[in-house]
Amino acid sequence: MPRPVILTVDDDPAVSRAVARDLRREYGEHHRIVRAESGPTALEALREIALRGEQVAVILADQRMPRMTGVEFLEQAMDLFPRARRVLLTAYADTDAAITAINVVDLDHYLLKPWDPPEEKLYPVVDSLLAAWRESSDRPSATIRIVGNRWSARSYELRDLAARNQLSYDFFRADEPDGARLLEAAGADPDVLPVVIAEDGRTLVQPTDAQVAEAAGLATTASEDVYDLVVVGGGPAGLGASVYGGSEGLRTVLVESRATGGQAGTSSRIENYLGFPNGVSGDQLTTRARLQAEKFGTEVLTTRTVTALEPKGRARVVRFDDGSEITAHAVVLATGVSYRMLECPGLDDHTGQGVFYGAAATEAASCAAQDVYVVGGANSAGQAAMNFSRHAARVIMLVRGPSLTASMSHYLIEQIEANPRIEVRTCTEVCGADGTDHLEKLTLRDRNTGAEETVEASWLFVFIGAAPRTDWLDGVVARDGRGFVLTGPDLPRDENGRAPAGWEPDRDPFHLETSVPGVFAVGDVRADSVKRVASAVGEGAMAVSLVHRWLENR
Ligand SMILES: Cc1cc2nc3c(=O)[nH]c(=O)nc-3n(C[C@H](O)[C@H](O)[C@H](O)COP(=O)(O)OP(=O)(O)OC[C@H]3O[C@@H](n4cnc5c(N)ncnc54)[C@H](O)[C@@H]3O)c2cc1C
DSSP states (O other): OOOOEEEEEOSSHHHHHHHHHHHHHHHTTTSEEEEESSHHHHHHHHHHHHHTTOOEEEEEEESOOSSSOHHHHHHHHHHHOTTSEEEEEEOGGGHHHHHHHHHHHOOSEEEESOOOSHHHHTHHHHHHHHHHHHHHHOOOOOOEEEEEOTTOHHHHHHHHHHHHTTOOEEEEETTSHHHHHHHHHHTOOTTSOOEEEOTTSOEEESOOHHHHHHHTTOOOSOSOSEEEEEEEOOSHHHHHHHHHHHHTTOOEEEEOSSOTTTTGGGOSOBOSSTTOTTOBOHHHHHHHHHHHHHHTTOEEEOSOOEEEEEEETTEEEEEETTSOEEEEEEEEEOOOOEEOOOOOTTTGGGBTTTEEESOOGGGGGGGTTSEEEEEOOSHHHHHHHHHHTTTSSEEEEEOSSSOSTTTSOHHHHHHHHTOTTEEEEOSEEEEEEEESSSEEEEEEEETTTOOEEEEEOSOEEEOOOEEOOOGGGTTTSOBOTTSOBOOGGGSOOOTTSOOOTTOOSSSOOOTTBOSSTTEEEOGGGBTTOOOOHHHHHHHHHHHHHHHHHHHHHO
16 A cells, blocks of 8 residues: 655745655655645645545645645645645744634644644644544445435435445436446346445345444444443533543443434534634544544444333333343433424425535535525524535525524624625525425515515525434433423422432432433533533533442442
């Protein structure tokens, strides 16, 4: 295998040589160091590397170059090597430009010049970027081929499932020659789609999520019958509990119904998570957390939905929809919240066919040079609008309220205002949708005047708040009126001020403990939680220390 490339570009020959020398000294054995002295020559080098089928792991570019700035270069480099990690070299005075650039080229890091000594300032950065690159490229997953119709909702779901689980996949349209050839070779009926062809040649017709996950090499069934801890939900809270559970010696299994990462995994850039001054993509953060949990021995099951919880004496049993179950000494509920559906005539018919809930990252590139409508006025909608603006001709944000200020962070409003491709339409709501096999038209209503307007639209992304899906806990753990799980001091008390009905232990519930002893709730699903990545992770970690107390004294 050829060594992966680390490329550095700086127009100052002395600096360019110095960076290359430092990189070669530390990384030369396992990487090929390529240096260039201008953006265009560096792009030329990248094209040649791509032609030879080699890989690029890290690109370091100086910002102030005469013919092409570092950001302009990185923007084009991303098209050639989207997974390469990107670093901008800036002088002290350029840090503002660098921070702004983070949003344009999804920068991983910026380094202030000079970086002496490299052992302290350069190598730790490159080390962590190389590790992140390896994680994203070396996932042990087989390539699966999905053949389906362009606008089929189920085909979209399978692409989304594969993308969110970092599975390597190719999508073929059944009505195009390559897709038709694949179906014929697999002996599959082109009228019964989608079809998934696994790397070992197995053909799965209209498969379930779990069948696709299995075919791609993900674990979907538990290896043991009994665990110390079952964590339900693989967002930041569940991953936090899994990392701490595993690292503290608990036999831990994490059960996730779709893809680890949860809502955070769909965020294009989390700006406020501690320790990431340049922001971090939710996918990167949570993929690393999953690997960290697995490193500590936590078993991760994907595409498995927990549908029931039953306390059985001292044991806690969780059940799946196929009737199988896992028994544990303790349970952490970390099931978060799900997007609320937008109610209006015609919209349901097009879910997954132009209408999407959440960021639907797999669709971003397909929106190239088209109009994209984004519904919602909170940070999630703002982040998505910024992300789509990199591909779309125009992003039109539809906001019910009179402005964004009440619902969106100031920094994001500034980015949106400065983005010429984003238009914000306030006091506007969607009141109708129409199309044949996919979305073609939207009807918009001005909330002040009641005036309606029909616009041509193929893409609508909805971000209108979220609600917990906890019906399966009904009658087992106490929840508030909106379905959020009550814990610790929020639990209803009996007439003596002690909690709660049916509570047996001779102590009050722990802080994150539900009305069932030994069952804890963390993150967004917990009543009155903060709805932030950091707090979700923190609660996951804290729950594990409470699990230890429960195990010691039960
Ligand atoms: C687009 C977007 C951008 C955001 N940006 C930021 C930001 O910049 N900063 C910030 O601090 N916060 C941000 N947030 C909020 C943050 O992502 C959430 O607060 C955080 O993800 C909550 O973590 P959680 O683990 O509690 O729940 P979730 O992330 O919702 O994860 C819950 C997981 O549980 C799984 N699950 C649900 N039910 C079951 C079941 N029955 N069985 C098995 N699995 C189940 C789900 O599939 C999901 O993966 C953003 C949210 C969104 C949507």
